[in-house]
Amino acid sequence: MAKRRGDIPLGNDPASRLLPWIIGFMAFIAALALSGALVLAAFSDRWSAGLTGTLTIQIPPPAAYDDEAGFEALQKEALAAVRRTPGVASATLLPLDEMRALLKPWLGAGADPRDLPLPRLIAVTLEAGEDVDLADLGRRLEALAPGITIDDHGLWRERLTDFMAALQLAALAVVAVVALAAVVMVIFATRGGLLAHRESIELLHLIGAHDRYIAAQFQGQTLFAAIKGGIAGTGMAAGTVVLLGHGAAATGAVLPGALVLEPMAWLWVMTVPMALIVIAVLTARRTVVNALVRMV
Amino acid sequence: MIRFENVGMRYGAGPEVLRDISFELKPGSFHFLTGASGAGKSSLLRLMYLAHRPSRGLITILDEDIATIPRNRLPELRRKIGVVFQDFRLMSHLTCFENVALPLKINGAGSGVIKKYVSELLNWVGLADQANARPATLSGGQKQRAAIARAVISRPKLLVADEPTGNVDDALAVRLLFLFEELNRQGTTVLIATHNESLIRRFRHPVLHLEDGQLVPSPLRPIVPLRDRAPPPPDSRRFSDPIYPDAPGEGGRHG
Numbered sequence: 437m438a439k440r441r442g443d444i445p446l447g448n449d450p451a452s453r454l455l456p457w458i459i460g461f462m463a464f465i466a467a468l469a470l471s472g473a474l475v476l477a478a479f480s481d482r483w484s485a486g487l488t489g490t491l492t493i494q495i496p497p498p499a500a501y502d503d504e505a506g507f508e509a510l511q512k513e514a515l516a517a518v519r520r521t522p523g524v525a526s527a528t529l530l531p532l533d534e535m536r537a538l539l540k541p542w543l544g545a546g547a548d549p550r551d552l553p554l555p556r557l558i559a560v561t562l563e564a565g566e567d568v569d570l571a572d573l574g575r576r577l578e579a580l581a582p583g584i585t586i587d588d589h590g591l592w593r594e595r596l597t598d599f600m601a602a603l604q605l606a607a608l609a610v611v612a613v614v615a616l617a618a619v620v621m622v623i624f625a626t627r628g629g630l631l632a633h634r635e636s637i638e639l640l641h642l643i644g645a646h647d648r649y650i651a652a653q654f655q656g657q658t659l660f661a662a663i664k665g666g667i668a669g670t671g672m673a674a675g676t677v678v679l680l681g682h683g684a685a686a687t688g689a690v691l692p693g694a695l696v697l698e699p700m701a702w703l704w705v706m707t708v709p710m711a712l713i714v715i716a717v718l719t720a721r722r723t724v725v726n727a728l729v730r731m732v
Numbered sequence: 733m734i735r736f737e738n739v740g741m742r743y744g745a746g747p748e749v750l751r752d753i754s755f756e757l758k759p760g761s762f763h764f765l766t767g768a769s770g771a772g773k774s775s776l777l778r779l780m781y782l783a784h785r786p787s788r789g790l791i792t793i794l795d796e797d798i799a800t801i802p803r804n805r806l807p808e809l810r811r812k813i814g815v816v817f818q819d820f821r822l823m824s825h826l827t828c829f830e831n832v833a834l835p836l837k838i839n840g841a842g843s844g845v846i847k848k849y850v851s852e853l854l855n856w857v858g859l860a861d862q863a864n865a866r867p868a869t870l871s872g873g874q875k876q877r878a879a880i881a882r883a884v885i886s887r888p889k890l891l892v893a894d895e896p897t898g899n900v901d902d903a904l905a906v907r908l909l910f911l912f913e914e915l916n917r918q919g920t921t922v923l924i925a926t927h928n929e930s931l932i933r934r935f936r937h938p939v940l941h942l943e944d945g946q947l948v949p950s951p952l953r954p955i956v957p958l959r960d961r962a963p964p965p966p967d968s969r970r971f972s973d974p975i976y977p978d979a980p981g982e983g984g985r986h987g
């Protein structure tokens with residue numbers, strides 16, 4: 437590590453030497469938490485947007501199982517009704533084979549999904565920005581056959597966004613706690629330095645140094661420590677995020693969209709070391725000036 | 733002007749180590765301060781270089797009443813006071829050169845000016861070849877000379893020296909006294925605490941004598957009025973190389 441040489445040999449204090457490490461850990465945790473919050477935000481936006489543009493319409497299986505022909509006619513009528521609705525971009529009946537294939541792992545190899553009375557699903561894609569009158573559509577479908585339901589994923593979406601918001605809040609709380617912890621650590625380190633260098637500080641005072649001259653020495657030391665620690669810690673966090681993103685991609689596309697940070701989000705993460713540096717330097721300055729006023 | 737009126741001083745809640753101190757130092761005067769060990773010389777000097785507040789009495793330093801001067805003006809006043817500490821108080825991590833340069837640096841002097849003045853002065857006190865040495869590697873006398881150089885580098889209006897010749901031989905002590913006299917000729921008020929009786933005899937400046945925290949007439953030499961003082965010995969000028977040859981004289985005690 438490079439040594440700075442000020443009028444006060446602050447670089448040699450145990451507390452000063454630990455400061456870059458401590459700030460490094462803080463930056464690491466804060467940057468990681470912030471990245472998590474940002475990834476979640478983008479993720480929940482994408483997911484929510486993906487769900488917003490779609491509806492699922494469920495036609496329950498006919499009570500009379502053998503009325504296969506009537507059931508198919510009902511499906512066609514329902515599909516036509518949906519397609520006629522303004523604001524609907526496309527509507528397709530989910531093929532029965534596809535549904536059975538989806539069910540197969542749940543039922544085991546032996547069972548034949550064909551034996552099950554499956555409801556039929558119509559996947560609806562809405563035109564972006566169009567408001568669809570769901571109540572009217574519901575009434576029309578109800579008229580075709582009772583029991584047809586429309587799922588606009590609203591409840592699911594609401595729960596998802598609530599959960600994501602809670603996670604983000606937790607992440608931001610971590611960032612706030614780290615900032616507070618940084619303030620406390622810098623106060624401790626600075627007080628340690630003030631105590632260890634009482635004599636040098638008194639000498640500087642006696643030969644005519646202003647408080648701000650002495651404070652500048654501490655600020656310089658803290659700035660140096662914060663730059664080292666902040667950059668190293670944030671760098672480690674960035675590396676971790678990239679690795680986690682690769683890891684998530686390797687597990688397969690279970691999740692809608694990769695867990696990666698967008699360029700704008702990276703900029704936000706970069707504010708972590710800068711904020712830590714500013715917080716650290718201002719805290720050091722305040723601590724020193726407050727202490728010096730009490731000296732001769 | 734320096735004036736003490738009925739000044740008392742104590743450390744913390746301890747007893748008064750100085751009592752009823754009253755005296756006045758005219759601008760451009762040169763005084764010795766004597767007294768047995770523990771009589772309070774260093775304590776009196778601490779009051780003069782604003783390291784300590786009196787427990788009572790009035791102190792005026794360079795025409796400033798130190799009881800009322802706001803804290804933010806103390807640095808300006810302190811820059812006019814050069815101090816040679818009894819224990820030197822050199823910064824151990826700085827070189828001899830950097831230590832001497834410190835007052836100029838604090839004053840915001842440029843590196844060119846610093847280099848010129850510090851080199852000249854180190855030369856004068858015979859420390860030119862120790863410029864890059866750390867205090868730990870200097871002898872007692874070398875440290876003392878570095879401390880003196882730092883005290884006089886910014887040409888203070890008041891020079892306060894605590895045993896500045898305690899660690900040097902008589903020849904060097906005399907030489908350092910010439911340095912102080914040269915500064916004094918340029919207008920600096922000088923007060924030197926010393927035990928060295930031969931110096932006091934040789935340099936015929938008035939003496940403030942402390943006994944057990946109080947000023948009493950000196951057994952060596954009673955305080956003589958400034959005007960009646962004998963001129964400095966004729967050989968003093970031979971050694972007093974001008975420290976700042978290009979500096980305009982500021983009117984010394986004779987002016």
Ligand SMILES: Nc1ncnc2c1ncn2[C@@H]1O[C@H](COP(=O)(O)OP(=O)(O)OP(=O)(O)O)[C@@H](O)[C@H]1O
Nearest residue numbers: 743746749767768769770771772773774775776818
């Ligand atoms: N920091 C301090 N705290 C408490 N008492 C002190 C302190 N410094 C000095 N004293 C006391 O003040 C008195 C005067 O001490 P001072 O250092 O002024 O004497 P001095 O004349 O300079 O002695 P010396 O010639 O040995 O340097 C002494 O009784 C000493 O014990």
Ligand SMILES: [Mg+2]
Nearest residue numbers: 773774818894
């Ligand atoms: Mg003393």
